[in-house]
Amino acid sequence: MKRYKNTKASQYIIVGVILASIVAAGFLSTLLMQRVPFEDYFVLPWAAGRTWLLEGINPYDATINQIAEEVISESGYLANLPAEKVLLLPMLDLVFYLPFSLIPYEISRVLWVTIMTIVVVLIGYFSFLLSNWQTKQTGKILTIFAILLWVPGITSLITGHLSPLIILLLVFSMYLFLQGQDTTAGFILSLTAGSFFISGLLIIIFLTYGIIKRRWSLITAFSAGLTFLIIISLLLLPSWPQDWLRIIVANYSNLNLVQTPLMSLASLLPGIESFLSIFLHIIFGAFYIYLLISLRTKSERVFIWNTLAATVIAYLLNIRGSIHYLFIVIPALLLVFRFLGERLGLFGQIVSWALIVLLVAGSWFLYLPVEIITTSSSLPLFIIWLPILILLGVNWIRWWAVKIPKLPFESF
Numbered sequence: 001m002k003r004y005k006n007t008k009a010s011q012y013i014i015v016g017v018i019l020a021s022i023v024a025a026g027f028l029s030t031l032l033m034q035r036v037p038f039e040d041y042f043v044l045p046w047a048a049g050r051t052w053l054l055e056g057i058n059p060y061d062a063t064i065n066q067i068a069e070e071v072i073s074e075s076g077y078l079a080n081l082p083a084e085k086v087l088l089l090p091m092l093d094l095v096f097y098l099p100f101s102l103i104p105y106e107i108s109r110v111l112w113v114t115i116m117t118i119v120v121v122l123i124g125y126f127s128f129l130l131s132n133w134q135t136k137q138t139g140k141i142l143t144i145f146a147i148l149l150w151v152p153g154i155t156s157l158i159t160g161h162l163s164p165l166i167i168l169l170l171v172f173s174m175y176l177f178l179q180g181q182d183t184t185a186g187f188i189l190s191l192t193a194g195s196f197f198i199s200g201l202l203i204i205i206f207l208t209y210g211i212i213k214r215r216w217s218l219i220t221a222f223s224a225g226l227t228f229l230i231i232i233s234l235l236l237l238p239s240w241p242q243d244w245l246r247i248i249v250a251n252y253s254n255l256n257l258v259q260t261p262l263m264s265l266a267s268l269l270p271g272i273e274s275f276l277s278i279f280l281h282i283i284f285g286a287f288y289i290y291l292l293i294s295l296r297t298k299s300e301r302v303f304i305w306n307t308l309a310a311t312v313i314a315y316l317l318n319i320r321g322s323i324h325y326l327f328i329v330i331p332a333l334l335l336v337f338r339f340l341g342e343r344l345g346l347f348g349q350i351v352s353w354a355l356i357v358l359l360v361a362g363s364w365f366l367y368l369p370v371e372i373i374t375t376s377s378s379l380p381l382f383i384i385w386l387p388i389l390i391l392l393g394v395n396w397i398r399w400w401a402v403k404i405p406k407l408p409f410e411s412f
Contacts (some may be wrong), residue, residue, distance in 0.1 A: 022114060029113040030151070032158060035079040040079035041324075042112055042160025045094055048087050049101030052237070059094060060087055060243035071105045086247050091233040091240040093162060109160065116157050117162045120148050120327065126171045127331040130178075130308070133338035139353075146356050147330060151363040152323040152382055161324040166195045170202055171331060174307060177206065177218065178300070186210075186221025193226050198325050201288060202313040204305065209303050211294050261321040265384045281317065288313045291344045305401045308332040312391045323382045324329030329390050336393035339400050359386075 047068040048059035057063065065085050087094075100108040104380045124144035135143075147153055156164055169192050176185035189206055192199035203222075210218040233240060252258065262284065266277035291306040291313070311328045318325055337355075340348035363381070 014335050022118065024114070025117045026110045029117075029157065030110050033079065033109065033113075035078065037078040037080060037159070038158050039082045040072065040160055041082055041162070042097075042100075042109060043079065044081065044085075044087050044095040044107065045089055045162075046101050046105060046108060047071055049094060051258075053098065053101055058239070058243060059091075059237070060240065060247055075106050075109075077106070077109065080368040084251060086251060088247065088251065089162070090194045092229055093166075095229075095233070096162060096165060111388060112160055113157050116160075116164050117148065119168050120153055120157070123147065123164065123171055123327050123330060126168070126175050127334050128303070129175055130171065130331045130336050131334035133334045133341070135341070137350075143334070143356060146360045147327075148361045152326040156324045156327070159324070162195070163198065163324045164327055166192050166199060167325070167327045170199055170328065173206070178304070181220040182210070182215050183221040185379055186218040186223075187225040190222045190225030190229065193229070197320055198314060198318050198328060201310055201317065203294070205292065205307050208292055210265045212295055212298055245368050258319045259321060260319055261316050261383050261387065264321070264380065265388075284313055284316055288317070299402070301402050305335075305398060308335055309391070309394050310366050312394065313389050315387050316391075319359075321383060326382055329387055332394050333390050335401070336390060336397060339397040340393075343397075343400060 044064065045059075048064045049068060051057040051064060052059040064087060065081070068081060072081070091126075100112055103111065121144055124147040126149075128140055128143075169188050173185045173188040173192075176182075176188065185206075189199075189203060193203065196203075207219060207222065210216070260281070262280040263277050266273045266280060269276055288310060291310050293304060295306060311332050315321065315325055315328050337352040340352050344346070344351070345353050
């Protein structure tokens with residue numbers, strides 16, 4: 001009772017502001033979806049889960065597409081199905097949508113956007129913990145709002161993409177691993193296995209370092225978690241691997257859906273596009289192999305730098321590259337900002353904040369809102385140039401991040 005009596009009024013104000021912000025996010029998302037056309041990546045898995053749970057129809061059945069279109073037409077949202085009008089998610093990812101499938105579409109859509117808003121805020125929070133960028137509290141709050149309000153943030157939230165949740169799990173598992181909570185980190189890491197296109201390279205980094213450091217609890221927890229998820233999914237729907245692979249083969253047989261950011265970069269020079277694409281993938285693939293090999297030093301500082309560098313490589317090599325996955329490079333970006341301030345002083349801080357303003361205000365100035373949401377795959381500023389700029393920055397700070405002893409990382 002004394003503890004509750006001594007609670008400061010400011011704490012109630014903070015909680016009230018947070019709750020009000022969550023409600024406001026849901027209300028604003030409803031207005032936006034009713035007024036702006038957008039691609040809806042949520043409706044297909046929602047419809048697949050709902051028809052499976054309530055009607056017993058296979059979630060990979062061809063009728064799901066028609067059901068999703070009917071749901072959209074009956075809602076008040078200006079939504080459209082994405083270009084690939086089939087369910088490409090494996091059952092391991094579909095389970096994230098199942099609780100929402102039991103709720104009517106209009107309500108579940110708002111809930112999804114609201115929860116993803118919280119997820120993006122948490123990505124920013126844990127990215128600060130990983131990068132240990134020592135800036136003022138106001139600066140941290142403004143940066144997190146920038147991550148939420150820039151073009152990839154708004155677009156990912158409105159289109160209902162799963163990527164923010166997967167990236168949060170990756171970032172959180174890395175934080176737990178650095179805290180020595182290997183079992184929890186391994187289990188959370190296993191939850192991202194269904195999105196192997198974006199999480200695969202990072203999973204390999206984690207498991208390789210775990211083997212080198214003989215932190216077997218990470219390996220055991222990841223293996224047990226993944227095995228448990230696979231067994232449960234097979235018990236619920238034994239045919240899902242064959243059904244999912246059939247759809248994947250049908251849609252990727254001619255590689256028409258494969259478009260890595262490096263392929264987009266190579267397409268800028270049509271005359272040598274094929275050669276340049278192969279060359280770039282070999283170069284960045286070799287760099288990733290170097291990151292794996294250099295883990296043998298067993299240094300935690302090396303692991304942190306290598307993993308954050310690998311997040312950028314994972315984005316550039318993602319076969320379904322789009323701005324929805326850009327959250328994965330946020331920890332590396334904040335790490336670059338940190339060393340800009342530490343090594344260049346006031347000038348570095350000015351450069352960092354100028355880049356943040358450019359990414360938010362500049363992006364909205366360059367693209368109209370409707371174009372951003374409906375043609376989100378055609379934003380080369382973010383898909384190509386931002387991750388490459390971050391990778392250059394990460395390599396520029398490598399000596400300070402790896403060689404200088406007693407980094408703040410070690411405070412973990």
